Amino acid sequence: MNDLVIIAGPTAVGKSSVAVRLAKLVNGSVISADSMQVYRGMDIGTAKLTPEEMEGIPHYLIDVLDPSCDFNIVTFRQMAKGAISDIRRAGRIPMIVGGTGFYIQSVVYDIDFPEGDELTEYRKELLGLIEEKGAGYVHDMLRTIDPEAADKIHPNDHKRMIRALEYNRQTGGLISDHNAHSFERTSPYNFSYFVLTDDRQKIYERINRRVDKMIEDGLVDEVRGLLARGLTREDVSMQGLGYKEIIDHLEGRCTLDEAIYTIKRDSRHFAKRQLTWYRRERDVCYIRAGNTDLMLEEMMQELAGKGIINGRP
Secondary structure (H helix, E strand, C coil): CEEEEEEECCCCCCCHHHHHHHHHHCCCHHHHHCCCEECCCCCCCCCCCHHHCCCCEEEEEECCHHHHHCCCCCHHHHHHHHHHHHHHHCCCCCEEEEECCHHHEEEEEEECCCCCCCCCCCCHHHHHHHHHHHHHHHHHHHHHCCCCHHHCCCCCCHHHHHHHHHHHHHHHHCHHHHHHHHHHHCCCCCCEEEEECCCCHHHHHHHHHHHHHHHCHHHHHHHHHHHHHHHHCHHHHHHCCCCHHHHHHCCCCCCHHHHHHHHHHHHHHHHHHHHHHHHHHEEEEEEEEECCCHHHHHHHHHHHHHHCCCCCC
């Protein structure tokens, strides 16, 4: 059976730790669906699990690229499908875990995207426009081309905004049309798609605590070290939440307190957009965050019902 488990949800809801617990119960291996955890040396700002926290569970697509490399949905889909094959050969259940819903959707419904390597210069041009004229200017460019996509993509979501413009430049089509067609596809997998959720205020409080801990753990020094290696704010890896704001602080554009405030605010906005995304997804099982044992019990029942596991362990 072409079995697949997905654990998704907003940032800071507890996906990674729950995934480790579930993987231990079902003989699973984790594939990270995170656009930042692929990068080596970017640990604190991406909230990577430590090797100890992984508890021996194999994790894929973590620490596999240098931060100078681009990483996009095309690369993710290719790498994730390769990881699924490797996990199956090892006799384990593949589990995609992360908060990047668009990436997850590309694998679950086997959605193909054209290669975009030749668009590097256009991507740099768009990043330069964001820096010079603001995200609203580039968002207006998208609205002129694809109003439906503009309605669904927040101006602060630079990656998706740029990807939508790249898609139009490369294919002449609209990414909103592509997504609508993709939504009608059937999945090649027998999957269980779990979305962890909670009261919005509780999620926001966890985000605030997480950001404070990142600062305590040395996020500023992590970013300083990346800049010393030659990375710049134009690199795709440095566009991630927490990194570009600390760069602004280190380059004198704002105080550390202002950078922390911005990271917390934009992370809360990001979580809100994630929740909106998952409400549109099909065939998902919502799991209320809280008591981990109860969450796992509910997940095991769902997996047994789908035939992914045979009853309870």
